[in-house]
Amino acid sequence: xxxxxxxxxxxxxxxxxxxxxxxxxxxxxxxxxxxxxxxxxxxxxxxxxxxxxxxxxxxxxxxxxxxxxxxxxxxxxxxxxxxxxxxxxxxxxxxxxxxxxxxxxxxxxxxxxxxxxxxxxxxxxxxxxxxxxxxxxxxxxxxxxxxxxxxxxxxxxxxxxxxxxxxxxxxxxxxxxxxxxxxxxxxxxxxxxxxxxxxxxxxxxxxxxxxxxxxxxxxxxxxxxxxxxxxxxxxxxxxxxxxxxxxxxxxxxxxxxxxxxxxxxxxxxxxxxxxxxxxxxxxxxxxxxxxxxxxxxxxxxxxxxxxxxxxxxxxxxxxxxxxxxxxxxxxxxxxxxxxxxxxxxxxxxxxxxxxxxxxxxxxxxxxxxxxxxxxxxxxxxxxxxxxxxxxxxxxxxxxxxxxxxxxxxxxxxxxxxxxxxxxxxxxxxxxxxxxxxxxxxxxxxxxxxxxxxxxxxxxxxxxxxxxxxxxxxxxxxxxxxxxxxxxxxxxxxx
Amino acid sequence: xxxxxxxxxxxxxxxxxxxxxxxxxxxxxxxxxxxxxxxxxxxxxxxxxxxxxxxxxxxxxxxxxxxxxxxxxxxxxxxxxxxxxxxxxxxxxxxxxxxxxxxxxxxxxxxxxxxxxxxxxxxxxxxxxxxxxxxxxxxxxxxxxxxxxxxxxxxxxxxxxxxxxxxxx
Numbered sequence: 001x002x003x004x005x006x007x008x009x010x011x012x013x014x015x016x017x018x019x020x021x022x023x024x025x026x027x028x029x030x031x032x033x034x035x036x037x038x039x040x041x042x043x044x045x046x047x048x049x050x051x052x053x054x055x056x057x058x059x060x061x062x063x064x065x066x067x068x069x070x071x072x073x074x075x076x077x078x079x080x081x082x083x084x085x086x087x088x089x090x091x092x093x094x095x096x097x098x099x100x101x102x103x104x105x106x107x108x109x110x111x112x113x114x115x116x117x118x119x120x121x122x123x124x125x126x127x128x129x130x131x132x133x134x135x136x137x138x139x140x141x142x143x144x145x146x147x148x149x150x151x152x153x154x155x156x157x158x159x160x161x162x163x164x165x166x167x168x169x170x171x172x173x174x175x176x177x178x179x180x181x182x183x184x185x186x187x188x189x190x191x192x193x194x195x196x197x198x199x200x201x202x203x204x205x206x207x208x209x210x211x212x213x214x215x216x217x218x219x220x221x222x223x224x225x226x227x228x229x230x231x232x233x234x235x236x237x238x239x240x241x242x243x244x245x246x247x248x249x250x251x252x253x254x255x256x257x258x259x260x261x262x263x264x265x266x267x268x269x270x271x272x273x274x275x276x277x278x279x280x281x282x283x284x285x286x287x288x289x290x291x292x293x294x295x296x297x298x299x300x301x302x303x304x305x306x307x308x309x310x311x312x313x314x315x316x317x318x319x320x321x322x323x324x325x326x327x328x329x330x331x332x333x334x335x336x337x338x339x340x341x342x343x344x345x346x347x348x349x350x351x352x353x354x355x356x357x358x359x360x361x362x363x364x365x366x367x368x369x370x371x372x373x374x375x376x377x378x379x380x381x382x383x384x385x386x387x388x389x390x391x392x393x394x395x396x397x398x399x400x401x402x403x404x405x406x407x408x409x410x411x412x413x414x415x416x417x418x419x420x421x422x423x424x425x426x427x428x429x430x431x432x433x434x435x436x437x438x439x440x441x442x443x444x445x446x447x448x449x450x451x452x453x454x455x456x457x458x459x460x461x462x463x464x465x466x467x468x469x470x471x472x473x474x475x476x477x478x479x480x481x482x483x484x485x486x487x488x489x490x491x492x493x494x
Numbered sequence: 495x496x497x498x499x500x501x502x503x504x505x506x507x508x509x510x511x512x513x514x515x516x517x518x519x520x521x522x523x524x525x526x527x528x529x530x531x532x533x534x535x536x537x538x539x540x541x542x543x544x545x546x547x548x549x550x551x552x553x554x555x556x557x558x559x560x561x562x563x564x565x566x567x568x569x570x571x572x573x574x575x576x577x578x579x580x581x582x583x584x585x586x587x588x589x590x591x592x593x594x595x596x597x598x599x600x601x602x603x604x605x606x607x608x609x610x611x612x613x614x615x616x617x618x619x620x621x622x623x624x625x626x627x628x629x630x631x632x633x634x635x636x637x638x639x640x641x642x643x644x645x646x647x648x649x650x651x652x653x654x655x656x657x658x659x660x661x662x663x
Contacts, residue, residue, distance in 0.1 A: 051652060167562045171519055174555045178526060181551070185533075185544035192533060192544055193526075223590050223625070388636050391621035395614055395644060398602070403654050411602050419595065427512050445547045452542055 003133045010354025013058065014362055022059045023359045026066015027366040033067060034074020034090075035378040036389070041071040042435075043214035045329040047396060049207045049336055050403040057337035058352045062359040064333045065313075068326050069121065069360065072269060072305050073367040076113040077378050080298070081106055089269040089305040092277045096290065096297025103293055108239040112247050112295045113302040114371040115239075120255035120303030121364045124310035127259045128357060135318035136346040144450035145461045149470030151444040154321045155436065156474045166482065168429045176437020177444070179204050186442065187449060199409030206332045206438050208401050208410045209417045213431050215397045216418025219390050221425060238372075239295070247299040250280055254303030262311020268324045269305035276304030310360075317353055318343055320443075325432040328439045509570050516563025523556025594624055609659025610649075614641040 013019060033044045045064050052060040075090035080097035093113065100109040142150070155173060182193045183203025194200035239247075257276040261267045280300035281287040290297045312327050320342035322328035334341045339349050346353055371378075401414035421431055451461060461467050526548055533545030601617040608616075618637035627633045648654045 051648070051654065054653070165562075167558050167565070171555065171558045171562065174551055174558065177551050178548070178555065181548055188544050190533060190544045192548065193529060220591050220594065223594060385627075387622055387625035387627045388640075390625050391618050392640050392644075394598070394621065395618065395640070398605075399644065399648055399654070399656065402656065403648075406655050408602065408606060408657075411605075415595075415598055415602060422591070423515075427515050429515075448547060449542060 003129050006133075006350055006354045007129055007358060009350075010356075010358035011361075013351060013355040014062075014358035019059060019062060019355060019359060020362060022055070022062040023066055023363040024366050026063040027070040027073075027363045027370060028066075029063070030067040030070020030072075031074035031077075031367060031370050031378065032070075034071035035077050040214065040218075041068050042325050042329050043211060043218065044071075045326070045333065046207050046210035047215060047400040049329075049333055050400045052337075053403070055337075057334075057339045057349070058355040060337050061330070061333060061339070061352060061356045062363070064330055065356055065360060066363045066366075068330070069306060069309050069363060070367055070370075072302075072309070073114060073117055073371045074378065076117075076298075076302055077110065077371060077375060080109045080113065089273045089301070091270070092273050092301040093298055095277075096293055096295075099291075099293030100295070100298065105293075108243055108295065109298050110375055111239045111372055112243065113298050114368045115244070116247065116251045116254065116299035116303040117306040118364050118368050119251040120258060120307040121310065122361065123252070123255035124259040124262075124307035125357065125360060128310040128314050131263075132314045132318045133346055135314065136343040138343075141466065142343065143464075144447045144454055145464045145467045146470070147443060147447035148451045148461065149464075149467035149474075150319065150321065151440055151447055153470040153474045153477070154440050155444065156477050157323065157436070165428065169433045172424065172429050172431065173433035173437040176434035176439075177441035178437075179209060179434075180206075180438045180441030181445070186446060197409075199407065199413075202405065204413055204417075204438075205404050205410060206435075207336065207404055208414045209438060210329060210332075210435060211397050211400055212414040212417030212419075213421035213424075213434065215393065216414065217421030217425055217431075219394055220418065220422040222386070222390065243295055246286070247295045250284060250296045250299035251303050253279055253283065254300045255307045257300075258304030258307030259311040262308035262323070263314055264311075264323065267308070267311075269308045272304040272308040273301035276300040306364075313357075316341070317345060320345070322436070322439060325435045328435045331439055509566065513563050513566045513570070516559050516561075516566060519559030520556045520563065521559075523552050523554070523559055525552070526555060527552030590624060594621070597621060597624065605659075606657045607659055609661055610656040611641055611645050612659060612661065614644065 014023070029044065029048070030041060033041055045067050048063070048067070049060075052063060055063070072089060076093045076097065079090035079094035080101050083094050083098040097109050097113065100106065178193075180203075182200055184190070184201060185192055191201060254276040257279050258269075258272040261272050261275060262269075277290065277297065277300050280296055281290050284290070284296050284300075286294055286296055312323050315321050315323050316327050316330060320331070322331045331341050334345070339345060339352050397414065397418075398411055401411045402408065404410050424431060424434075452458065455461065461471075530545040530548035530552060534543055534549060597617065597620055601613055605613045615637050618640055619633055622633045622637065627636075645656075649656055
């Protein structure tokens with residue numbers, strides 16, 4: 001099998017000392033970010049992207065990927081110890097996790113969370129190796145009309161990211177598409193919306209926009225501070241053999257519940273965590289006890305939120321579609337480091353892709369080590385006063401923005417996006433669709449214009465079966481996401 | 495402490511903000527569409543030009559904005575004209591955010607002239623106080639430590655270029 005031989009080569013690259021160090025750095029940073037409330041993996045990835053200029057594309061992507069799955073591990077630590085989920089995906093973990101901590105079982109809960117995350121991640125990585133390359137081969141047949149269909153389908157997932165208001169989600173997405181158009185037109189180099197500013201000619205860097213949207217706005221939202229909570233003490237750290245046996249089924253189920261939905265657009269780690277919890281409630285022998293403090297209630301969501309990552313990587317690597325804001329940041333990272341995303345990346349840069357995949361195994365091992373014996377370190381990190389932490393984060397944001405192109409224009413742009421993000425959050429506009437718009441906007445415009453040039457008119461797109469399939473999927477997805485809830489509401493109103 | 499009546503009015507105020515945002519987005523969308531019309535020229539064979547896509551996006555933004563505003567107006571409850579005291583209270587709750595934004599603007603404005611290290615020390619001292627730090631000794635100590643630490647990490651270790659002011663730091 002070709003994939004297997006590439007995976008073995010990937011391990012060869014991933015086991016080089018510098019790549020091991022990168023995997024550790026990503027896992028460490030990600031765990032720290034997951035533990036500390038207030039700065040998520042998306043903002044952190046945007047922040048550090050500009051600081052990784054001296055790294056090779058493979059090394060940089062290994063670090064960025066490590067931040068993502070590290071944050072999933074770290075988020076569970078505070079969820080269990082203090083009932084404060086460091087990440088939204090850990091919200092459901094807190095239900096049983098904190099109850100276990102209050103019974104003096106914080107240690108086994110933390111251990112099961114880490115072990116379940118690791119087992120599910122390893123199982124789902126097998127899925128990544130099996131599914132991603134064949135999907136990429138199919139996608140090699142794509143021409144501009146197929147990319148147009150793909151971009152439309154990808155943007156339809158805005159529905160899933162819009163929360164309660166679809167119109168607000170659409171507005172956010174369209175604003176993101178507009179931001180991506182600022183600068184020189186990619187096909188004709190005509191300046192667009194630059195207001196005669198030299199700084200604007202280069203466009204708005206996505207890293208700068210995301211640091212502002214997520215980082216600065218988060219600090220402004222938390223200006224009144226984050227409550228310091230009392231945390232539980234750890235007595236026994238490791239689970240017994242019986243506890244491992246009890247939760248083994250949960251780990252396997254959560255791996256599948258996280259991976260397959262993770263392939264779909266709009267499904268985040270948080271969604272799969274909730275899904276796995278419900279599946280566990282129905283299928284586990286002790287499902288009726290979920291919520292009262294059982295280890296299955298920790299194993300299921302933690303396994304699912306990590307295995308979802310591999311599912312999202314399948315879609316990212318094989319089709320070049322980001323199915324979540326974090327994947328959009330990774331896609332942006334690929335572009336920043338010169339790795340052209342899309343189906344060809346498996347064939348043009350297999351060294352990068354398979355190094356990242358293999359490093360995920362190594363990085364997950366580091367995460368288990370960081371989250372088990374070193375759990376005390378993370379609990380101490382929480383005692384850092386927010387009044388000193390927040391201003392420091394602001395300085396790092398400014399350093400990150402300045403380092404992109406060594407120009408103050410980017411820092412001003414970051415501040416402007418920070419204010420925009422703050423206003424959007426106050427007015428209940430979601431931010432994730434804006435990132436999707438910024439990332440997918442260029443692909444949408446390019447494929448739209450190239451399709452028109454190729455076919456003469458967009459009607460010709462209906463002669464292309466793959467493009468039509470994407471359009472049909474879009475209609476089905478929108479019908480399922482919008483139409484059915486709308487009809488249900490109308491029926492209940494009558 | 496706000497009374498229940500004032501809290502209700504403040505909540506309605508945020509609805510007003512959303513309605514206003516809807517109208518502003520409508521105007522913004524129209525502006526994008528108008529600015530893209532001059533770009534609507536073909537500069538290459540078989541290409542519709544750089545103005546077509548922005549025009550579509552501008553129209554869609556304005557449509558979504560006006561629909562959102564109309565939808566919110568239809569769903570909004572009735573409310574009286576807000577008294578000045580309540581209006582002041584509405585903005586007063588954002589006092590600290592406005593102070594932090596002003597501080598950030600000042601920091602970015604002077605960073606190139608004064609240099610990263612000195613401007614960061616000053617920024618951190620004021621920002622920590624804004625975030626609730628009490629006393630000056632701890633604040634100055636932490637600000638100095640963090641600034642020097644960041645300078646060493648990003649400039650010396652990671653070899654990034656940060657603004658150097660007239661003192662060269």
